[in-house]
Amino acid sequence: MGRLRSLPIPGVDKKLLVKDAAKLLPDPARRRFIAGGASLGALTLLTGCDVLDSDSADAMLARISKFNDAFQAWLFNPDALAPTFPESMITKPFPFNAYYDLDDAPEVDGDDWKLEVRGLVDNKKSWTLPELYALPQVKQVTRHICVEGWSAIGSWTGTPLRDFLKLIGADMRAKYVWFQCADKDGYNSPLDMRSALHPQTQMTFKFGDEILPRAYGFPMKIRVPTKLGFKNPKYVVSMEVTNDYKGGYWEDQGYNSFSGS
Amino acid sequence: MSSLVAADHQAGATPAEASGRKAIQPAWVRIMHWTNAVAMILMIMSGWQIYNASPLFDFRFSHSITLGGWLGGALLWHFAAMWLLMVNGLAYLMTGLSTGRFRTKLLPITPKGVAGDLKAALTFKLGHEDLSRYNYVQKLLYAGIIVVGIVIVLSGLSIWKPVQLHWLVSLFGDYDRARYVHFFCMSAIVAFLVIHVALALLVPKSLRAMIIGR
Numbered sequence: 001m002g003r004l005r006s007l008p009i010p011g012v013d014k015k016l017l018v019k020d021a022a023k024l025l026p027d028p029a030r031r032r033f034i035a036g037g038a039s040l041g042a043l044t045l046l047t048g049c050d051v052l053d054s055d056s057a058d059a060m061l062a063r064i065s066k067f068n069d070a071f072q073a074w075l076f077n078p079d080a081l082a083p084t085f086p087e088s089m090i091t092k093p094f095p096f097n098a099y100y101d102l103d104d105a106p107e108v109d110g111d112d113w114k115l116e117v118r119g120l121v122d123n124k125k126s127w128t129l130p131e132l133y134a135l136p137q138v139k140q141v142t143r144h145i146c147v148e149g150w151s152a153i154g155s156w157t158g159t160p161l162r163d164f165l166k167l168i169g170a171d172m173r174a175k176y177v178w179f180q181c182a183d184k185d186g187y188n189s190p191l192d193m194r195s196a197l198h199p200q201t202q203m204t205f206k207f208g209d210e211i212l213p214r215a216y217g218f219p220m221k222i223r224v225p226t227k228l229g230f231k232n233p234k235y236v237v238s239m240e241v242t243n244d245y246k247g248g249y250w251e252d253q254g255y256n257s258f259s260g261s
Numbered sequence: 262m263s264s265l266v267a268a269d270h271q272a273g274a275t276p277a278e279a280s281g282r283k284a285i286q287p288a289w290v291r292i293m294h295w296t297n298a299v300a301m302i303l304m305i306m307s308g309w310q311i312y313n314a315s316p317l318f319d320f321r322f323s324h325s326i327t328l329g330g331w332l333g334g335a336l337l338w339h340f341a342a343m344w345l346l347m348v349n350g351l352a353y354l355m356t357g358l359s360t361g362r363f364r365t366k367l368l369p370i371t372p373k374g375v376a377g378d379l380k381a382a383l384t385f386k387l388g389h390e391d392l393s394r395y396n397y398v399q400k401l402l403y404a405g406i407i408v409v410g411i412v413i414v415l416s417g418l419s420i421w422k423p424v425q426l427h428w429l430v431s432l433f434g435d436y437d438r439a440r441y442v443h444f445f446c447m448s449a450i451v452a453f454l455v456i457h458v459a460l461a462l463l464v465p466k467s468l469r470a471m472i473i474g475r
Contacts (some may be wrong), residue, residue: 035270061334064340064341080427123356147314149311149312149314184442226425235360254337256337260425
């Protein structure tokens, strides 16, 4: 607890970050609203009638969201790179953003942590942090775009995920790489294989040339500049190569699953 | 075709009746107009809820006038209604251009004509005897809102797919500017809606023509 809590984040005012994050956070009461089918309230108000019952409207919206997944997969160009920026354009401070306060962010002990590898891979060995740090790393300065609309430019350094997948003998024809995280309530998120193999998709160990601070996902984050922020899991503890759609923390609540940018 | 002519002939329409039957607003305009109205209202109300998640300015839209309940619900509505808006809008543009309706109804727009009709409108002296011909204020507003409609779709696509469509984003400068453009286009459309609905209610026969055609 103590060691990481006092770890300073360069150029970042913790209090300010938490305040900003709290402001950006959707009202917790509204978060699971879609599951309750209340999304149609405003529409029935608008039309003054109840022609559509909310269950069928929600089912229709879910179907269209699935169609949008397929459309985005079709639109996705595996060679199209996310724009990169000079370091002078990096957003400072880079916002902390989660569904909890910074104080509640996972505190992972880097000495104990191991990345667990599961599913359709040849080598299921777990990886320690020093082993991962020894892999070749590249830096990218790209724009992080949040589902909420705001964006921020950051600098991330790490190993291209596709190099790691190759290294562990992953089945590249599998549909997803599914990540599980140390966040409270168990954050997880599926990443379609084509996005996982995108040249800029990265297992990130550093932010702004410093070891990834707790605020941004220590010890490892998956940086996917071709996806919205919530598809960039932090505090990753395991990855599974799979053909099954296992859902995700936000995806299950109604965010579009592909959410490509 | 021949059966249509025969039907016309059988009806034995006098010239006066024939002109009375001729629709002021053809069926395709009416269908697309109301389809667009539904799509636009869904887009605007869900868009306000999306805006609330990360406001560009120092205000939020009241929850009572937004659609979707929360950000995730609003996004589902927004990305569903966008198909209705885009497919209908594309069909409208193609039909409007190919039938020559845009050219004959909306052009030319002269500054002098606009100034004259605007003055007449503000002093309540603008006539509405012939609804099949738009005055210059109408021409300007209708042509203008088509342009705004195109820009709001392009800026929206830029925000939605800033990587895949990065060439489109560069048209607006960058991602953040495209967001502002998207917002200001929405504001222009809402302003247009207020004027448009108010005037339609002031001249009810124009509303009738958009519903039953005459």
